[in-house]
Amino acid sequence: MEKTDYIIVGSGLAGITLAHQLKQAGYKIKVISEPSLSKSSRVAAGIFNPVVFFRITKSYLADLALPFAIDFYTQIESLLSISILQKRSIAKFFGAPDEPILWMKRMEEGVGSYLSEINSQYTESITLNAKHSMGMVHKAGAVDCGTYLDASVHYFGNDFIREKIDYKKISLVPEGVIYKDIEARKMIFCEGHFISDNPFFNYIQLKPVKGEVLTIEFEQDFPEGSENFLLNKKCYLLPLGQRKYRVGATYNWKDLNEEVSEVGLAELTAHIKEITPIPFKVLVHDAGVRPASTDRRPIIGTHREHEQLAVFNGLGAKGVMLAPYFAKELVLHLTQKKVPHKEYGAARYNR
Numbered sequence: 331m332e333k334t335d336y337i338i339v340g341s342g343l344a345g346i347t348l349a350h351q352l353k354q355a356g357y358k359i360k361v362i363s364e365p366s367l368s369k370s371s372r373v374a375a376g377i378f379n380p381v382v383f384f385r386i387t388k389s390y391l392a393d394l395a396l397p398f399a400i401d402f403y404t405q406i407e408s409l410l411s412i413s414i415l416q417k418r419s420i421a422k423f424f425g426a427p428d429e430p431i432l433w434m435k436r437m438e439e440g441v442g443s444y445l446s447e448i449n450s451q452y453t454e455s456i457t458l459n460a461k462h463s464m465g466m467v468h469k470a471g472a473v474d475c476g477t478y479l480d481a482s483v484h485y486f487g488n489d490f491i492r493e494k495i496d497y498k499k500i501s502l503v504p505e506g507v508i509y510k511d512i513e514a515r516k517m518i519f520c521e522g523h524f525i526s527d528n529p530f531f532n533y534i535q536l537k538p539v540k541g542e543v544l545t546i547e548f549e550q551d552f553p554e555g556s557e558n559f560l561l562n563k564k565c566y567l568l569p570l571g572q573r574k575y576r577v578g579a580t581y582n583w584k585d586l587n588e589e590v591s592e593v594g595l596a597e598l599t600a601h602i603k604e605i606t607p608i609p610f611k612v613l614v615h616d617a618g619v620r621p622a623s624t625d626r627r628p629i630i631g632t633h634r635e636h637e638q639l640a641v642f643n644g645l646g647a648k649g650v651m652l653a654p655y656f657a658k659e660l661v662l663h664l665t666q667k668k669v670p671h672k673e674y675g676a677a678r679y680n681r
């Protein structure tokens with residue numbers, strides 16, 4: 331029997347980020363995952379944005395989670411010798427006429443530290459489209475999730491086991507949990523929307539959201555300097571260099587498979603045309619399912635009956651920004667019995 335401190339199930343943003351933090355804290359870990367099951371973290375555009383554009387409000391716990399995430403990914407870059415973090419402002423182009431009014435109001439409220447003044451002169455020099463007015467969101471950017479996850483799996487070496495978990499082979503014992511020939515103090519489930527297949531945690535009901543993304547190549551250059559910005563109007567355009575952009579994403583609560591669709595392609599294509607008249611071709615079209623919770627808060631904590639089992643889920647559309655901070659909170663819960671706040675503690679599902 332091989333002994334370890336923690337078995338982590340799942341190798342998306344939640345599982346991998348938790349594995350790094352437990353390892354950094356000096357614990358032995360095993361990650362068991364079949365990455366091909368869920369594409370969510372791999373197809374993610376990787377954007378982090380402290381502002382929610384729907385009502386121009388601050389994203390949940392952005393003031394805490396954002397600086398923590400930047401520090402975490404910077405450390406990962408040096409640990410794994412990779413380059414994954416791009417810090418960029420978002421050029422947000424307004425659509426509805428009341429958006430600039432709300433933007434100015436929010437500048438005077440708590441969101442102000444992330445927002446710039448409105449500018450109606452500048453947009454043609456970014457997108458060749460003079461119709462917009464816009465504001466900038468500062469302290470945003472993107473993480474290359476695929477590179478982060480692949481390099482991490484490589485780094486974990488033999489502590490990464492590629493397999494689909496067989497829930498019937500999990501035995502709970504007084505000192506912890508046994509899975510096949512591995513014994514651990516606790517097992518932490520980070521399966522994204524596949525939590526519904528988990529017989530221990532299927533009492534936690536998610537509200538998953540399918541998303542589709544594109545990688546496109548424009549047929550001519552954008553104005554010089556525009557590649558410094560992430561662009562947004564109904565969708566994001568993330569510059570990848572050499573006229574290539576990642577475009578995302580759609581939101582679909584009904585069609586919860588991981589297949590790309592003509593409807594998703596048409597929606598994203600229409601959004602791109604609203605941002606710029608430059609023609610483009612589609613290179614890659616991807617889809618995944620975001621593990622969103624009904625109250626849009628992450629879910630961390632211990633099982634309602636079995637203290638050998640814990641969960642990390644509910645990252646929704648904000649996994650990049652939230653995963654590092656909530657992995658840290660979960661490490662404190664697992665190792666120092668810190669009770670998670672009721673807003674994001676798994677205990678809110680106990681009733």
Ligand SMILES: Cc1cc2nc3c(=O)[nH]c(=O)nc-3n(C[C@H](O)[C@H](O)[C@H](O)COP(=O)(O)OP(=O)(O)OC[C@H]3O[C@@H](n4cnc5c(N)ncnc54)[C@H](O)[C@@H]3O)c2cc1C
Pocket residue numbers: 339340341342343344345362363364365366367368369370371372373374375376377378493494495520521522523524540541542543578579580616617618619620621642643644645646647648649650651
């Ligand atoms: C199209 C799209 C675009 C997105 N863009 C962004 C973005 O720009 N910025 C952002 O912050 N977020 C974005 N997201 C959301 C982000 O991807 C999620 O928050 C994140 O993927 C959640 O990570 P997770 O680890 O909880 O789940 P997942 O990524 O789903 O990971 C779950 C892991 O568990 C494994 N697994 C599941 N069941 C089992 C089992 N039985 N046995 C073994 N392994 C199992 C899966 O294969 C996978 O490795 C996007 C999502 C989508 C779909």
